[in-house]
Amino acid sequence: MRAGAALCAGIAVWLLGAASCFAGDRLNILCGVDEAWCMTMQQAYEARTATRINMVRKSTGEILDQIRAEKDAPAVDVWWGGTGDTHLQAASEDLLQAYTSTRETDLLPWAQNFFALSGGRxxxxxxxxxxxxxxSELLGKQNVSAPNCWKDLTSPSYRGRILAGNPTSSGTAFTMLATLVQLFGEDEAFAYMKALDRNVAEYTKAGAAPVKAAAxxxxxxxxSFMHDAVTQKQAGAPLVIVAPCEGTGYEIGAVSIIRGTSRLQEAQRFVDFALSPEGQATGFQAGQNQVPSNARASLPAGAPDLSLIKMVDYDFATFGSPAERSRLLARFDADVHPPSQ
Known part of the structure; x- marks a missing residue:
């Protein structure tokens, strides 16, 4: 209990510091993972290198918007974490700096394929x-059946009882939108999301917020992503985690150097650390359960076994395209949930 309170207090102090402007003499990083992991990574990197950094946590869509807005005079050096299709969009817009880390050969095939797809960015x-x-406790009290599939979530019994991310700001939610299009076809996917919208009480800015609320x-x-739910369950929440029966999509979280950084060598050193077993171990240390990309890194005990989950052959090239992202988000706003709602 005391450790948990200390962690919460530490996060609060860290967030207060992150709210200040980026410092000119520090490596400036936008972080797209959970706040606890942002803080743990900052502490580990500073201890390892004696280099001070500014780490600010934002949702993936917000990070992309900021990098686009600052492309002529970037205030950010590194973008760490967040869904890979959004990194690919930034790469295709020439917002990222190519860099081949010495750790790249240690990465698992899916990560090496992603690196090649990004053009090394x-x-x-x-x-x-x-x-x-x-x-599960609420489910018993409300006397409703347990959902096992995507299409179960449109049942009237769940009216106002579901939370989901907003794909305009949340990389998790955009992955969901792209996943449903690949599973069902575009028109059926949007018809499904319109039916689901009737049951969604709120669209959150951050992708992990829905399972935190359920916890x-x-x-x-x-x-949300299943690893975020695992983290909540490990903390004692009465959650039952579901891999939808129809199949599901997945994310590859990424790290990128911002094109135009004046701290290129230090940014490269941070990327090397992020891809190292030591850097990737910070996820487990922060209570996270993603599958690390370095083959030499230890797999968190709670990480979902991806080989046991029915997965779509996620098309990162298509859904990492700025044009496709913009088109799908515009259709979401028009057909599913107008921004004014």
């Missing part, structure tokens, strides 16, 4: 499967 650091989790009992069902 983004490196895979972890993988995770999409799914949902429900609060607290603030929602019955949260749609």
């Amino acid at each position: 983004a490196a895979g650091i972890y993988a995770g499967a999409l799914g949902f989790a429900y609060n 607290r009992g603030d929602a019955l069902i949260g749609i």
Whole structure:
């Protein structure tokens, strides 16, 4: 209990510091993973290198928007974490600096394939499967059946009881949108999401927020990456984690150097650390359960076994395209959930 309180207090202090402007004499990093992992990575890197860094946590869509806005005078040096298709969009817009880390040959094949797909501008650091989790205690009290499939979530019995991310800001939610298009076809996917929208109480900015709410009992069902639900379950939450019966998609989280950085060598050193077994171990140390990309890194005990999950052959090239992302988001706003709602 004391350790948990100390961690929460540490995160609060870290977030307060992150709210300040980026310092000119430090390596400036935008972080797309959970706040606890952002803080743990910052502490590990500073201890390892004696280099001070500024680490600011934002949702993936917000990071992409900031990097686009600052392309002529970047204030950020490194983008660490967040769904890989968004990194690919930035790479295709020439917002990222190519770099081949000395650690690249240690990476698993899926990460090496991702690196090649990015043109050497983004490196895979972890993988995770999409799914949902429900609060078993609430399920019993509300006397509703347990969901096992994507299409179960459109049942009227879940009206107002589901939380999901907003794909305009959340990389997790965009992965869900792209996954459904690949599973069902575009028109059926949007018809499904419109039906699901009737049951969604709120669209959150951050992708992990829905399962955190389900863990607290603030929602019955949260749609997110399964490793985020595992973290909540390990902390004692009464969650049941579901890999949808129809199949599901997955993310490759990535790290990228921002084109135009004035701290290129230090940014490269951070990427090397992020791809090392030591750097990837910070995820487990922060209570995270993604599958690390370095073959020499230890697999967290709670990491979902991706080989046992029915997965789509996720098309990172198509859904990492800025044009395709913009088109799908515009259709989501028009057909499913207008921004004013």
